[in-house]
Amino acid sequence: MTSSSFTTGSSSLAGEDLLMQFREEGYLIVRNFAPEELTERMRRISLADVAALREPIEYEADVQYPGSPESLDAPGGRTCRRLRQALSRDPVFSDWVSYPPLVQILQRLLGSPVSCPLAHHNCVMTKHPRYSSETGWHRDLRFWNYEQPELVNVWLALGDEFPENGCLKLLPGTHRMTFEADRLDEKRFLRTDHPANQPLLEKTVYAELRRGDILLFHAQTFHAATRNFGDETKYSAVFTFHGPQNRPIPGSKSASFPELILPEVID
Numbered sequence: 001m002t003s004s005s006f007t008t009g010s011s012s013l014a015g016e017d018l019l020m021q022f023r024e025e026g027y028l029i030v031r032n033f034a035p036e037e038l039t040e041r042m043r044r045i046s047l048a049d050v051a052a053l054r055e056p057i058e059y060e061a062d063v064q065y066p067g068s069p070e071s072l073d074a075p076g077g078r079t080c081r082r083l084r085q086a087l088s089r090d091p092v093f094s095d096w097v098s099y100p101p102l103v104q105i106l107q108r109l110l111g112s113p114v115s116c117p118l119a120h121h122n123c124v125m126t127k128h129p130r131y132s133s134e135t136g137w138h139r140d141l142r143f144w145n146y147e148q149p150e151l152v153n154v155w156l157a158l159g160d161e162f163p164e165n166g167c168l169k170l171l172p173g174t175h176r177m178t179f180e181a182d183r184l185d186e187k188r189f190l191r192t193d194h195p196a197n198q199p200l201l202e203k204t205v206y207a208e209l210r211r212g213d214i215l216l217f218h219a220q221t222f223h224a225a226t227r228n229f230g231d232e233t234k235y236s237a238v239f240t241f242h243g244p245q246n247r248p249i250p251g252s253k254s255a256s257f258p259e260l261i262l263p264e265v266i267d
């Protein structure tokens with residue numbers, strides 16, 4: 001790890017500060033990070049693929065979260081919740097995950113070379129104003145299987161994200177905590193009615209992002225989002241990454257897809 005700084009757009013952070021904030025809080029926002037040309041291309045592809053319902057898609061009706069349409073045939077049932085397998089949709093997504101300033105941050109957090117699993121995230125999350133649903137407090141790793149819990153998600157805003165349109169909310173520091181089983185429900189969502197969870201919930205942080213900003217968060221950090229109460233669909237490109245010391249557990253869903261190994265960036 002180095003203590004040099006990286007600069008992209010208007011963002012500049014010292015390497016050590018970056019690492020410290022991420023390690024302490026389990027998340028980090030870097031403003032004005034993605035080149036506008038890549039952001040615009042990803043957004044354009046996403047809008048076209050949603051309009052054409054180009055599979056593979058996760059529909060709002062598939063998740064059965066609060067607010068989801070009851071079935072695929074109910075009104076709004078075929079509302080896209082995420083365009084899966086983004087890396088197979090257009091080369092712009094591989095341009096994005098191998099964007100050298102991004103790889104440089106990931107190398108500092110995870111070591112080198114960095115791998116991008118195709119089995120998890122690797123998607124464009126979409127949040128429709130009329131038919132979107134509530135995502136409860138969860139850790140992404142609840143159903144992922146890796147030798148170690150060290151994975152970092154990168155969430156790129158393809159448009160502005162704020163509480164009204166269902167931006168992500170996070171519980172700082174929860175990536176370092178252990179939780180007794182009774183603090184979670186049967187689907188491993190954090191129980192919002194449990195007294196022991198209240199002090200954490202009071203520290204909720206809203207990840208308000210402008211188009212081109214990125215949110216990095218640890219796959220053990222609890223996060224949630226409301227439905228979209230605005231009037232435009234929200235689009236976010238989301239990928240997960242791990243370092244060379246971590247591997248998916250053989251036989252698990254995490255091992256059922258290959259992984260993209262990112263070209264190393266020399267600091």
Ligand SMILES: O=C(O)CCC(=O)C(=O)O
Nearest residue numbers: 125134135140223224225
């Ligand atoms: O935008 C949302 O509703 C949150 C999505 C999310 O956290 C997930 O699908 O893992």
